[in-house]
Each structure stands twice: as structure tokens, then as C-alpha cells.
Amino acid sequence: MSSKSCICISSLQKKFLMAITGVLLFGFVIVHMLGNLQVFLGPDAINLYAYKLHSLPAFVMWGARLSLLLMVGVHILMAVKLTIENKKSRPREYDNEGTVQASYSSRTMPMTGLIVLSFIIFHILHYTSRVVPGMEYDDKIPSYSLEFEDGSVKQVFDVYAMIVEGFSNYFVSFFYILSMGLLCMHLSHGLSSMFQTLGLRNKVWRPRLNNVARATALFIFIGFAAIPISVFSGVLHHNDSNTYSSLNSVNDVQNDNITSEGTQ
Amino acid sequence: MKLKLRIWRQESSGCKGRMVEYEVDNISENSSFLEMMDLLNEDLVSEGKEAVAFDHDCREGICGSCSLTINGIPHGPQKATTACQLHMRHFDDGQTISIEPWNARPFPVIKDLVVNRSAFDKIIQSGGYISVRAGSAQDANAIPIPKQDADFAMDAAACIGCGACVAACKNASAMLFTSAKVSQLNTLPQGKPEKDRRVLNMVKTMDQAGFGNCTNYGECEAVCPKEISLDMIAKMNRDYAVASVKNFFGTVA
Amino acid sequence: MKLDSKIPDGPISDKWKNHKFALKLVNPANKRKYNIIVVGSGLAGGSCAASLGELGYNVQCFCYQDSARRAHSIAAQGGINSAKNYQNDGDSAYRLFYDTVKGGDFRSREANVHRLAEVSENIIDQCVAQGVPFAREYGGLLANRSFGGAQVSRTFYARGQTGQQLLLGAYSSLSKQVSVGTVKMYPRTEMLDIVKENGSAVGIITRDLVTGEIKSWAADCVVLATGGYGTVFNLSTNAIGCNVTATFKAYKKGAGFANPCYTQIHPTCIPQEGEHQSKLTLMSESLRNDGRVWVPKFKEDADKHPSEIAEDRRDYYLERKYPSFGNLAPRDISSRSAKEACDDGRGIGTTGLGVYLDFEDAIKRLGESAIRERYGNLFDMYECITGENAYQRPMRIYPAVHYTMGGLWVDYNLMTTIDGCFALGEANFSDHGANRLGASALMQGLSDGYFVSPYTISGYLADNGVKDPDPESDAFKQAESEVKERISTLMSIKGKKSARHFHVQLGKIMWEYCGMARNEKGLKKALDLIPQLREDFYKDLSVPGSSDSLNNELERAGRVADHLEFGELLCRDALERRESCGGHFREEYQTDEGEAQRDDENFAHAAVWEYKGKDQVPARHQEELQFDNVKLAVRSYK
Numbered sequence A: 001m002s003s004k005s006c007i008c009i010s011s012l013q014k015k016f017l018m019a020i021t022g023v024l025l026f027g028f029v030i031v032h033m034l035g036n037l038q039v040f041l042g043p044d045a046i047n048l049y050a051y052k053l054h055s056l057p058a059f060v061m062w063g064a065r066l067s068l069l070l071m072v073g074v075h076i077l078m079a080v081k082l083t084i085e086n087k088k089s090r091p092r093e094y095d096n097e098g099t100v101q102a103s104y105s106s107r108t109m110p111m112t113g114l115i116v117l118s119f120i121i122f123h124i125l126h127y128t129s130r131v132v133p134g135m136e137y138d139d140k141i142p143s144y145s146l147e148f149e150d151g152s153v154k155q156v157f158d159v160y161a162m163i164v165e166g167f168s169n170y171f172v173s174f175f176y177i178l179s180m181g182l183l184c185m186h187l188s189h190g191l192s193s194m195f196q197t198l199g200l201r202n203k204v205w206r207p208r209l210n211n212v213a214r215a216t217a218l219f220i221f222i223g224f225a226a227i228p229i230s231v232f233s234g235v236l237h238h239n240d241s242n243t244y245s246s247l248n249s250v251n252d253v254q255n256d257n258i259t260s261e262g263t264q
Numbered sequence B: 001m002k003l004k005l006r007i008w009r010q011e012s013s014g015c016k017g018r019m020v021e022y023e024v025d026n027i028s029e030n031s032s033f034l035e036m037m038d039l040l041n042e043d044l045v046s047e048g049k050e051a052v053a054f055d056h057d058c059r060e061g062i063c064g065s066c067s068l069t070i071n072g073i074p075h076g077p078q079k080a081t082t083a084c085q086l087h088m089r090h091f092d093d094g095q096t097i098s099i100e101p102w103n104a105r106p107f108p109v110i111k112d113l114v115v116n117r118s119a120f121d122k123i124i125q126s127g128g129y130i131s132v133r134a135g136s137a138q139d140a141n142a143i144p145i146p147k148q149d150a151d152f153a154m155d156a157a158a159c160i161g162c163g164a165c166v167a168a169c170k171n172a173s174a175m176l177f178t179s180a181k182v183s184q185l186n187t188l189p190q191g192k193p194e195k196d197r198r199v200l201n202m203v204k205t206m207d208q209a210g211f212g213n214c215t216n217y218g219e220c221e222a223v224c225p226k227e228i229s230l231d232m233i234a235k236m237n238r239d240y241a242v243a244s245v246k247n248f249f250g251t252v253a
Numbered sequence C: 001m002k003l004d005s006k007i008p009d010g011p012i013s014d015k016w017k018n019h020k021f022a023l024k025l026v027n028p029a030n031k032r033k034y035n036i037i038v039v040g041s042g043l044a045g046g047s048c049a050a051s052l053g054e055l056g057y058n059v060q061c062f063c064y065q066d067s068a069r070r071a072h073s074i075a076a077q078g079g080i081n082s083a084k085n086y087q088n089d090g091d092s093a094y095r096l097f098y099d100t101v102k103g104g105d106f107r108s109r110e111a112n113v114h115r116l117a118e119v120s121e122n123i124i125d126q127c128v129a130q131g132v133p134f135a136r137e138y139g140g141l142l143a144n145r146s147f148g149g150a151q152v153s154r155t156f157y158a159r160g161q162t163g164q165q166l167l168l169g170a171y172s173s174l175s176k177q178v179s180v181g182t183v184k185m186y187p188r189t190e191m192l193d194i195v196k197e198n199g200s201a202v203g204i205i206t207r208d209l210v211t212g213e214i215k216s217w218a219a220d221c222v223v224l225a226t227g228g229y230g231t232v233f234n235l236s237t238n239a240i241g242c243n244v245t246a247t248f249k250a251y252k253k254g255a256g257f258a259n260p261c262y263t264q265i266h267p268t269c270i271p272q273e274g275e276h277q278s279k280l281t282l283m284s285e286s287l288r289n290d291g292r293v294w295v296p297k298f299k300e301d302a303d304k305h306p307s308e309i310a311e312d313r314r315d316y317y318l319e320r321k322y323p324s325f326g327n328l329a330p331r332d333i334s335s336r337s338a339k340e341a342c343d344d345g346r347g348i349g350t351t352g353l354g355v356y357l358d359f360e361d362a363i364k365r366l367g368e369s370a371i372r373e374r375y376g377n378l379f380d381m382y383e384c385i386t387g388e389n390a391y392q393r394p395m396r397i398y399p400a401v402h403y404t405m406g407g408l409w410v411d412y413n414l415m416t417t418i419d420g421c422f423a424l425g426e427a428n429f430s431d432h433g434a435n436r437l438g439a440s441a442l443m444q445g446l447s448d449g450y451f452v453s454p455y456t457i458s459g460y461l462a463d464n465g466v467k468d469p470d471p472e473s474d475a476f477k478q479a480e481s482e483v484k485e486r487i488s489t490l491m492s493i494k495g496k497k498s499a500r501h502f503h504v505q506l507g508k509i510m511w512e513y514c515g516m517a518r519n520e521k522g523l524k525k526a527l528d529l530i531p532q533l534r535e536d537f538y539k540d541l542s543v544p545g546s547s548d549s550l551n552n553e554l555e556r557a558g559r560v561a562d563h564l565e566f567g568e569l570l571c572r573d574a575l576e577r578r579e580s581c582g583g584h585f586r587e588e589y590q591t592d593e594g595e596a597q598r599d600d601e602n603f604a605h606a607a608v609w610e611y612k613g614k615d616q617v618p619a620r621h622q623e624e625l626q627f628d629n630v631k632l633a634v635r636s637y638k
Ligand SMILES: Cc1cc2nc3c(=O)[nH]c(=O)nc-3n(C[C@H](O)[C@H](O)[C@H](O)COP(=O)(O)OP(=O)(O)OC[C@H]3O[C@@H](n4cnc5c(N)ncnc54)[C@H](O)[C@@H]3O)c2cc1C
Pocket: C039, C040, C041, C042, C043, C044, C045, C062, C063, C064, C065, C068, C070, C071, C072, C073, C074, C075, C076, C077, C078, C079, C080, C081, C162, C163, C189, C190, C191, C192, C225, C226, C227, C228, C237, C238, C239, C242, C243, C245, C246, C282, C402, C403, C424, C425, C426, C427, C438, C439, C440, C441, C442, C443, C445
């Protein structure tokens, strides 16, 4: 390990990178969730939010995206390295492998992480690029007339409709809720673990942070899962005022020239 | 008591090991786990068969020699107890017990249940000391040490170096062992001058020995016979972070 | 055999200072040309090897455990003495010296003991500087506790793990020297013989316990710091691997063995449960501060549950016999009283070998929580081993072999009667006379290793120059082939019984006839039984497996073989010492009240045994002990 690989960073440095990228991703997840929850305030709110987000200067937009990508990249790279090394260090399993206090979520970090990763990819293709076959919302969802405070009206992409439409699909919702559950598990260990990694935890704060981590993770789960559940239970439904028949009918969508993005 | 034992037998480090079943009878509830092993060996020896090799010495839970994974848990089911202090009354008559060596790549099996733990010595050699020549010390009371610090250092220093932390860790990480030593010395004023070097070097040696990375499972803490706390790892992480930054700026001596 | 103790001239307090000045020095640039072998990595060996390495010598250090840090010094609980006088209670080096000589029942060498007391202060400084986390007060200064045999509070401690912490300190210094390259550490390597050329020690023969390789090591001098021989009794508080092999091999090569009969039996250990038992566990002596020791007054109560024995049917024998010291009577006296009670048929527990240590009164007086605070960890340990809750029923305790004051005879320089062979720590006949005071063994081991041997060994090397012995020489070849032959003898008996079996038998003989109380008849019986057992051993031993790989049974067999010879020497010494002193109690020599009776007229000497060949009676020599500073007196604890 020493002389062979030139980008030799120590086990602890890898861990620090995990933790730092982890906490930044967590920050993003929180903001993202709060943004999404505006769907409950009705199509106006969420569509305005999406519109504003997308009217940000390109360098801000892309800067944020690239740094997120970098974050995810580093997080995953470190996760892969750590996991491979760890597997190598432990040549076999015990006859009856026992566990005393390690939580289930701590033992499944790589697995939950990986599924979350596959979810993220799908999620971006689904709601951001909108290129999942059969769910090309750009073509299928009519635009939304957004009224601004100054009284002007603009045709914007109907994020609200997309969400409702997207989650009406049984598989999508199931995968979404499952992934959020796994993310919740990932974070229920990771959020407290991160303090340990950075040396910011002790006997007194460990149980407290563990509880905070679990509560936060659960909060995130509920926050995200509430949307598909609400779609299913009919709490969120298509807005009648927006004339919109069925997915199969091809519509001319006026995109108002905005880069068609979801709530990103 | 009558017991069925499944024991890892392995000729030598190069050979393949396997689980072999044995039966022992007339085991007193009051005997220790190693005494039960003694009896098994006595039976084997009287039949001219090779005894099961295992490490042990003090048999009072302090030397850290004994190193058996019992039913998948290093040192067995009893909390804060080494295998040599574990007593048979904690098992049921007729139970099957599996006994295996520490399982970690940096601890290769030497024979049967005996592993080579010299990687731990290497870690200590790379910084687990305070450089003070015999005779060069000042008066012992010259530097008062807050009781809290002395107690914390003692909590860390209680480590017996048995390696159960590594054996229990699903990543075979040696963080608890290494951090216990780092925390002891880095907490005391006497250890401050070498603080940064110590943590950087010891972590480096630990990595080079092939131990896995910590993912904060906490299994190490759970099986530690001396109940060394994860706080030691947090302390080491903190010290390492500071030392890395200093090192980056070229200010570590 | 010439016994020249080389005690320096001058008043007792100047001897060491003068001697240090008189010792020759080795030029710093030449130091690395010298090779030194240190066998043992306990407090004595570890600290010696580290200190010699710091000076720049080339050191090879050996131990049989898998790491230097596991030497049995690690098990010491109570603490380490030092005449720091931090308590301002009137302590001084001279008082520590005085207490140690008196505690040793006037059977130690004054000059050595005084030196020990002098350097005791440096030890604490050294250990604190190494990062040993001694207990402290809230003000940040070091705390002390008091210990048996002293009226001042001079014991430093690190919870109940003082030995561990001191050893880890020495081990860390050793590790530093290993990293620097001045010390090479060879764990899992057992010394099986010492090699002499032209009368001087020039090396050792070892067996690599993993590969079985027999190897010669040459050096300019050899240091033996291999610990005590308590395991000759099989059951003791020592580690399973503790052995007499190294010192006994030196004895066979011409090193005098002094006072083997001085063995210390600790009064508060957990009693034996049954035949399966492999070792005895010490319960700290401090328990006697609050516990009351008793046995039933009447034999017929011995099997009853303690709570069914009424107060007036209990015999608090220590309080009865020693009203002023009571339950805090010294180790040897408490141990013997327990034995008397059990011999009388009033012992408790399944084996009848046990007495009660009862906390009921203390719990009533102070409350359970106070007792838990003071002794919680000990009560837990007791419960872990016995499964009994000592808050609810009295602890069962019984004396057990704990420490051996005897060992290789050494002069003031710690050199044995073999030129160039030094002995340190518990392995030498030490500074403790016939009885060691609590917390003094750790002090002695570190004093020998950090502060005495580095000077005296340098002096020896300076006097003798670089010898550069050849490990291929005939002397080594011969010693090697002897070692190999011994091993193949053990391997080829192919009998039916394990080494452990014979060890158990030997232990029973030793304990029965040469234990807490000894008499001529019993000792003669033992001298009869041991050779018989030895004969059985060489007929019926079974050592399966091979000698060229890890073989625990072979290791044990080799050690038991040595014990089977050494046990005889121990009994012989006990037989010849026709007096009672310290740990050596001869029933024939006691006062009317049953107390030990010394014979200063005839026995104020160290008995030193010289090996005379196989099946020959060894020769007994004497080093007369001079008491210029401490007056010989009778110890009384009434
Ligand atoms: C349970 C217990 C509690 C004690 N408590 C106290 C206390 O509170 N205070 C106190 O002052 N004293 C106490 N003592 C006594 C004290 O611990 C010992 O006397 C002292 O530590 C001995 O140190 P040592 O270095 O001489 O030997 P050890 O520590 O026994 O070291 C012996 C070394 O020699 C090596 N060795 C032995 N034979 C061979 C061989 N043939 N080949 C190669 N290497 C070999 C071993 O591997 C080991 O490294 C206690 C003892 C016991 C058993």
C-alpha cells in the first residue's frame, strides 16, 4: 500500500473525506426535502420555487451541480476503497458470526449507500433529465401558467403535475419509498458516525447524537415519503384547472424556453 | 457438564484450517473456559493425539494472551471478561460451542487457535512511547496532572492488547487498540511534545499492517475485556486531523 | 564456590554513590560493539534491556510470550513503594530500607536494600515521565495508599493494575529502542541453556517456540530476568508459563542458587475448587481492611451455610490471636493461621480448604454502597470466578503461593557466581530476605533494571573488553546438542500422561510437605517422593506432535522436567534451614505461642546451593549477613 499507489491517503483521511462529503450531502438532502415539501402548498408554490431555482445564473447552477457530483464522487470513491480494503482485512467469517452491539444500519452502509446511488441515478434520469422511457415528461406534461406577484403570467414547466404523475406509477413510488427508507438507515448511522470520525463525540454525546441522528433520519424519511404516499392516497392530485387529459395524448408543451429541470 | 466443541484446527500458517468436532464430559460448572480446554487436551494427549494449541498465560484477565473466539464472539458471551476468566457456568449442559482463532489478515494463524499479533508491537514501536531516557526524568510531582486527565489516560491505558477489538471488527480494524495508546500518551502533559508525530506514525503503521478501516460499528468496544471506550477513537481522530493539517503546512517536528 | 558479595566500603548511605564512581565506564563510541543478551521482558528485563539500549549497547531481548508486554509483572495489582515522602508523614530512604530489612525477617543484605530504597525515588520519576497514569488527587499531584508492614503511606498505584501500567511503561521504552535498532526483541523464544567459555557466560541456547529451531546466541554478557519459580507448586498466583528453567539451567552451569525455600504465601486468594483448577487468583490484601476472617468454632458446622452459623459459634481467629493487628496481621502469619484452622477440620467450602472473609459488619456499619465503592471491582472479580455474591455471603479465601524470595545468588553488582551472568528481578535472591513486603517487588524489578544494572553491567564490560565470542564454537555446539537431546528424550517417551498431570502431582507434594508449614519428616518424605515422580515422568510422559513446530505440550514438559529437579532443591534447602523465618516456617522452630522462631546464631546467612552433577547432592554454601545498621529483633504483631 505504501510505495505502490502514489495517491496514498491514510485510512483516517479517507474517513474524513467520507464524513465531510457525507455531511455536505446531508445538507443538500435537507434543503432538497424542504424544497420538495412545497408541493403540499399547491402547484403555485412548487412551480414558482422550481422556476426561481432554474432562473439562477448558469454558473451558480452548474457550480452547485458539479460540486454535488464531486461530493457524491468522492463519497463513493472512498466508500468503495474502504469497503474493498475492509473485505480484504477479514479473510473469512466466523462459524457463527455474532454481533454484539453494531446496529443493523451500521453493518449495511455500503449496501444502503449503493441502492441509494442507483436511486439517485434513476431519480436524475426520471425527474431531472426526464429521459426515462415512457416518462418523458417534457413531452407529456402541458406547461403551467404561473402568476407572479406583479401580475405577470408565465408559462413554466409543471413540476407539480410531474410529481403527481410520476408517483402515480406504482413501481416508481415503491422504489422511491424504499430508497428513502434506505437513505434513512444510512443516515441513522452516518449522521452520528460522522461526529465520531471527526473526533467530535464522546461518551456523553454519543447516545444523544445517536438519537438525534435517528430522529433526523426518520424526519427525512417521512418528509420524502410523504409525497408519494400523498399521491397514492389522493391528498395530492392533478390540478383540474390545468387542462390535461392523459399521458398518452401527445401535447404541445410550451416550455417557455427554460431549461426543463425538475426541482433538483 | 457435557459439551460438543467445534474447534478450528490448522497445522501451521501455510495450511488450510477446518472445524473439527470434539466432545468433552464431566466439566465442572466452576471451571474456567481454558480449564475446560485443558481437560480436552489432557484427553487428546493421553490418546497420543496432538493437543489443541491456544495462547494463554496469566489466566487472570490481564496479560492479554488468551484469544479465543467463542460462538462467534471474541472472548465469548460474557461482557468485560477474557476467555480465561469466562466460566463454564455460563454455558448449558449439552451445548455446542464453536471455538476459533482471531480472524484478521494482519493476525495470521500460527497453529490452531494461536495467531501472530506482532503487528500490535510494530504499532507501538512506531510511536507508542514517550522518549525519556532512564535517569533523565524530573521529579514526579513537578507537573501536576488534573485528575480528570489522569483518569482518562488510565481508562485508555487499561488496554491489555489482546486483539479482541480487531477480531470482533467486521473490518478487522485496529483503531481501538491504536487509539487507546495514542489517547493515553497524548492526554498527558509528558506526551504532548511528541503528540503529532505519534499519531501520524502510529496510524501509518496501523494502515501498513493491513488492518481494515473503522466504520464506527462499535463491536470493538462491546467485546473489549477492559471496556475501552470509542471515545479513544474519537480522540485519536481529532488528534490525527490536527496533526494532518499541521503536517500539510510542514509544522510537525 | 566463592561468594564475594563485593559490598562497597563506606557508610551505608554512601556505598552506592561511591561504587558508581568506582565503576569503570565504556567509551560511548565503543558501546555498540558490545552485545548483551537479556532474557526476560518483565519489569526487570524490560527496563534493563531498554536502559542498556538507550546507552547504545546492542541488546538482544528474549521472552517466551508472544509479546514483551505480557510478562507476568503485568499481573501485579497493589502498587509500588517509593520513599518520596509526598505525604509528609516521615518517610525517608532510610525508613524504607529499615522496613524492608525488618519485613524480610533479617535475612537480606543491608547494602542492597539500602540502594533499593535510595533509587526508589527515581523510579517514580521515571515512570511518570513515561506516561504511567498513577492515581492522582484533585490537585493533580500523586496519590498514595498504605500497605502492609509500613506505618507510612508510600505506595503509588494505578487502580488495581499497577504492575500492568509499570510494565507497559517499560515496554514502551523497550519498543522505542527496538524502533531505534539498539534492541532486538525475540518473543516466543525460550532460553533452554546458558553457555560458558573460560568460566564466563558467553551466550545462550534458545528454542524458537513457533518453528522449533534451536539456536545459539553469543554475547559479552548474559542477563537473566526470568521471574520467580512459584509454579513449582503448580497452583499459584503466577502465570501458567512462569518457570524455573532459565535460572535452573544457570544453576546447573555453576550459578549459586540462594534460599530456594523462601516462598511467600499470600493469605487472600480464591480457594481451589477442584482438580480441574489451573491457577489461583489473588484477591487484593486491602480487603482485610474491612473484612473479618473467621471459621466455624466447631467442626460439625463446617458444611453449613455461613448464615446458619450463629455468631457465638464463629471463631474470628486472627482477632483472637493477634488482638492488636487483628485481621491485618502480616501475610505469613495470616496464611499460617488459616492453615491451622483448616487442619483442625474447620475449613469451609467443598474442599474444606477455605476460610470466610466476611463483610457483613462492614456493610452494616458503612452501607453496601461504601463497600462497593472501595472494593467493587474485587467483588465483581470474585463473582466472575466463583459465581457467588460476596455482598450477601462471606467470601471464601485461602492462602496461595505468590512470590519467591529465593533465586540466583548475586553480588552487589547483581552478578551471579558465573562471571558475566547477571540476574535481576524476582529471578535473583533479591532484597527481600525471607519475606517480601507488599509493593516491593515492582520496586526491586525496576530498580535493578533502570538504575542498577546499567551501571554495573557497564562496569563489567569496561573491565572485560569486547569478547566477541563465536556462536559456532565447541562450547555452543555442545550446549546445543545437549538441548536437542533433552528435547528428543521428552518426545520419545511416548507414555500416556500429559506434562500437566505430573505438574499437578508435583504441586501436591510441594504444597503438602513444603507449603505453609514444614517439618523435617515431611520434607524428607518429599525428598523421597519427588525422585519417584521424576522417574514416572521419564517413563510415562506423553508429548504428541513434533518438536519442530509450535508445541505447547513440549514447552510444558520441559518446564515440568526442570521443576521436578528444582522441587527437590527447594525441599532440601527447607530441610537444612533449621529455623523459622518469614515465609519459611518450620514447625519444630516456633515459640510456645506458635510464632516463628529465628535462629540468628546459626542461620543469619543466605544459603547458596552449588550444583554438583546429576544425582549428586548439591553443596550448601553460606553468605554471612552483616547487620551494621538495623538491629536484629523479634517481629511481633500481638
Ligand atoms: C498476582 C500477583 C500480584 C502481585 N502484586 C504485586 C504488587 O502489588 N506489588 C509488588 O511490588 N509486587 C507484586 N507482585 C510481584 C511482582 O509482580 C513480581 O515479583 C515482579 O513483577 C517480577 O518481575 P520480573 O521482571 O522479575 O519477572 P516477570 O515479570 O515474571 O518476567 C519474566 C520474564 O522472563 C521471561 N522468561 C521466563 N523464563 C524464560 C525462558 N526460559 N526463556 C525466555 N524467557 C523467559 C518471561 O517471558 C518474562 O518476560 C505480584 C505478583 C503476582 C503474581
